[in-house]
Amino acid sequence: MTSESKPYSGDNADGAPLPAGGPNPPHSHSGPNPPHSPEPETTAASAAPAGESLARDAWRRLSQNRAAMASLALLIAIVVVCVIGPWLLPWGLAEVDWNAFGTGPTLDNAHFLGTDANGRDLLTRVLYGGRISLSVALVASLVSLVIGVLYGAISGYLGGRVDNLMMRFVDIMYSLPFMFLVILLMVVFGRNIFLIYAAIGAVEWLDMARIVRGQTLALKRREFIEAAHALGVRDTKIVTRHLIPNAIGPVIIYVTLTVPKVILLESFLSFLGLGVQEPLTSWGVLISEGVDMMESAPWMLLVPSFFLAATLFCLNFLGDGLRDALDPRTR
Amino acid sequence: MLIYTLKRLLQAVPTLLIVITISFFLMRVAPGGPFDGERQLPPEIEANLMAAYHLDEPLPMQYLRYMGNLLQGDFGPSFKYKDFSVTELIMQGFPVSLEIGGLAILLALIIGLPLGIAAAIKRNSTVDYLVMGTALTGIAVPNFVLAPIFALVFGVLLGWLPAGGWNGGALPNLVLPVVALSIQQIAYIARMMRASMIEVLGSHFIRTARAKGLNEGEVIFRHAIRPALLPVMSYLGPAIAGIITGSVVIEQIFGIPGIGRYFVQGALNRDYTLVMGTVVFYGVLIVLMNLIVDLLYSALDPQIRYDD
Numbered sequence: 283m284t285s286e287s288k289p290y291s292g293d294n295a296d297g298a299p300l301p302a303g304g305p306n307p308p309h310s311h312s313g314p315n316p317p318h319s320p321e322p323e324t325t326a327a328s329a330a331p332a333g334e335s336l337a338r339d340a341w342r343r344l345s346q347n348r349a350a351m352a353s354l355a356l357l358i359a360i361v362v363v364c365v366i367g368p369w370l371l372p373w374g375l376a377e378v379d380w381n382a383f384g385t386g387p388t389l390d391n392a393h394f395l396g397t398d399a400n401g402r403d404l405l406t407r408v409l410y411g412g413r414i415s416l417s418v419a420l421v422a423s424l425v426s427l428v429i430g431v432l433y434g435a436i437s438g439y440l441g442g443r444v445d446n447l448m449m450r451f452v453d454i455m456y457s458l459p460f461m462f463l464v465i466l467l468m469v470v471f472g473r474n475i476f477l478i479y480a481a482i483g484a485v486e487w488l489d490m491a492r493i494v495r496g497q498t499l500a501l502k503r504r505e506f507i508e509a510a511h512a513l514g515v516r517d518t519k520i521v522t523r524h525l526i527p528n529a530i531g532p533v534i535i536y537v538t539l540t541v542p543k544v545i546l547l548e549s550f551l552s553f554l555g556l557g558v559q560e561p562l563t564s565w566g567v568l569i570s571e572g573v574d575m576m577e578s579a580p581w582m583l584l585v586p587s588f589f590l591a592a593t594l595f596c597l598n599f600l601g602d603g604l605r606d607a608l609d610p611r612t613r
Numbered sequence: 614m615l616i617y618t619l620k621r622l623l624q625a626v627p628t629l630l631i632v633i634t635i636s637f638f639l640m641r642v643a644p645g646g647p648f649d650g651e652r653q654l655p656p657e658i659e660a661n662l663m664a665a666y667h668l669d670e671p672l673p674m675q676y677l678r679y680m681g682n683l684l685q686g687d688f689g690p691s692f693k694y695k696d697f698s699v700t701e702l703i704m705q706g707f708p709v710s711l712e713i714g715g716l717a718i719l720l721a722l723i724i725g726l727p728l729g730i731a732a733a734i735k736r737n738s739t740v741d742y743l744v745m746g747t748a749l750t751g752i753a754v755p756n757f758v759l760a761p762i763f764a765l766v767f768g769v770l771l772g773w774l775p776a777g778g779w780n781g782g783a784l785p786n787l788v789l790p791v792v793a794l795s796i797q798q799i800a801y802i803a804r805m806m807r808a809s810m811i812e813v814l815g816s817h818f819i820r821t822a823r824a825k826g827l828n829e830g831e832v833i834f835r836h837a838i839r840p841a842l843l844p845v846m847s848y849l850g851p852a853i854a855g856i857i858t859g860s861v862v863i864e865q866i867f868g869i870p871g872i873g874r875y876f877v878q879g880a881l882n883r884d885y886t887l888v889m890g891t892v893v894f895y896g897v898l899i900v901l902m903n904l905i906v907d908l909l910y911s912a913l914d915p916q917i918r919y920d921d
Contacts, residue, residue, distance in 0.1 A: 459895045461858040469880045470639045553757045573761040587758040595753035
């Protein structure tokens with residue numbers, strides 16, 4: 283979250299959260315990603331007495347953090363309910379129940395959380411909205427991840443004048459009032475869901491680029507990169523196969539912090555009436571509809587707000603937990 | 614220091630140029646124009662209107678004209694609020710936004726800093742958990758959720774405060790928007806202050822201060838707080854930007870006549886000049902605020918000297 287980003291302060295732009303020589307390089311190659319490169323074998327062997335991969339160790343530490351595990355469970359529950367829930371409910375996204383306009387939560391006709399002013403089932407709409415909000419979170423975070431990681435790794439690896447130029451560009455981007463440009467973009471090109479993915483992703487990659495660049499700067503002087511050079515590995519391959527996988531720890535931490543930011547941004551846009559368009563809906567849209575109705579039908583505000591807040595809460599807890607689990611300094 | 618300031622101001626020029634250029638051209642490629650209304654205007658009238666606002670000229674000409682006017686502080690006329698220039702609208706809205714935003718920042722510091730300090734001193738105590746739990750809630754519940762719930766509870770159900778409206782900036786009308794706007798920043802500031810305070814309290818000079826027999830109050834207030842404030846100061850830049858964006862929503866919810874509302878209305882109405890004016894205005898504001906925060910930072914931290 284914003285607290286992580288160093289303020290704009292000249293060219294000293296490497297927001298490396300870990301000290302150089304953090305423990306990631308020797309480990310990180312087992313677990314989810316299979317070994318990429320020849321040399322980790324040797325390093326892993328020398329680190330063997332520790333006997334645990336980074337991923338394993340992180341998972342063990344994370345699973346001891348009860349708040350983080352509870353958040354993870356609730357998060358999975360929310361995702362599952364949003365994905366399969368709409369199929370199990372009798373009402374459709376825009377289906378109108380002519381017998382129930384703005385009724386409160388009731389068991390009649392299976393309107394478990396009531397209906398909106400147009401007789402549409404609120405629970406169904408909240409779950410559909412969740413699909414949109416979560417998909418935006420996923421896709422936009424991925425977009426920002428890909429851009430940020432590549433940009434940061436290239437900038438840090440090439441160094442020198444190119445690095446300087448690329449980071450200057452990031453500095454300039456930082457000081458743009460992005461929120462307003464995104465809003466402009468939405469107005470101009472219509473409220474298209476793919477545009478939301480791209481626009482939010484394009485805004486959120488800056489911090490990631492700085493973090494990865496910092497990591498890369500620290501990593502590129504290490505022996506295993508030198509070894510790769512000596513073996514004649516091409517630059518592109520060194521960046522994609524050796525540098526990026528080894529910077530993965532801080533990247534994971536930062537992604538978990540990006541996801542709630544992205545959800546928030548989408549809801550913010552939708553709340554202003556600039557996000558997704560009817561018949562699609564998202565939590566932000568539902569909250570804004572709820573605000574209009576809050577005096578006569580407060581549940582319309584409270585239900586989507588609850589889903590949004592619970593998701594953000596869990597993601598933040600999980601992010602904090604992951605940071606503790608992956609940060610070598612808290613060991 | 615002076616050279617640094619000038620250099621930063623110079624660096625702000627390309628940034629602002631980019632903001633202005635992007636927003637100008639984005640608005641112009643938008644489908645639909647400012648005069649598409651409920652009623653189709655006769656073509657001659659529309660042509661006259663277009664000519665009056667120089668919209669019939671080629672785009673590069675319009676761009677240069679706009680830049681020229683901007684340099685003279687003229688944002689052009691608003692298309693929707695007839696008889697008003699954008700400058701007038703901004704000057705009308707800005708004091709309102711400034712009042713809310715300034716109070717919100719102030720409130721965030723007044724509440725956030727002591728909370729963070731208290732949590733750090735009483736680390737891992739009930740106070741700490743309570744403060745940090747509340748802070749996380751403040752971060753997880755966005756202001757556009759909090760604000761309507763505040764309005765519902767305190768405005769409608771309890772009737773203690775007006776649920777909306779501005780009323781010339783009367784105090785009761787200020788309370789809910791300012792609180793809603795500051796909560797998230799209170800949470801961030803408390804968290805950052807706690808983290809940096811813990812770090813400072815663990816450092817050697819604090820141990821020295823304790824070793825020479827200072828009492829705990831003196832250690833904290835004379836030695837620990839100042840260095841611990843630094844990271845929080847550097848967060849003020851993003852915090853101000855956050856308050857500015859937040860005010861767009863808050864003004865919408867509480868019906869407050871600030872620039873945020875003009876911005877949203879302008880965007881929805883395709884009021885080109887109004888939207889551009891507000892974006893440019895915000896751009897300048899954010900760039901200036903970042904500069905001020907950085908200068909403030911160097912004033913607090915003697916280790917930082919901007920003389921390159």
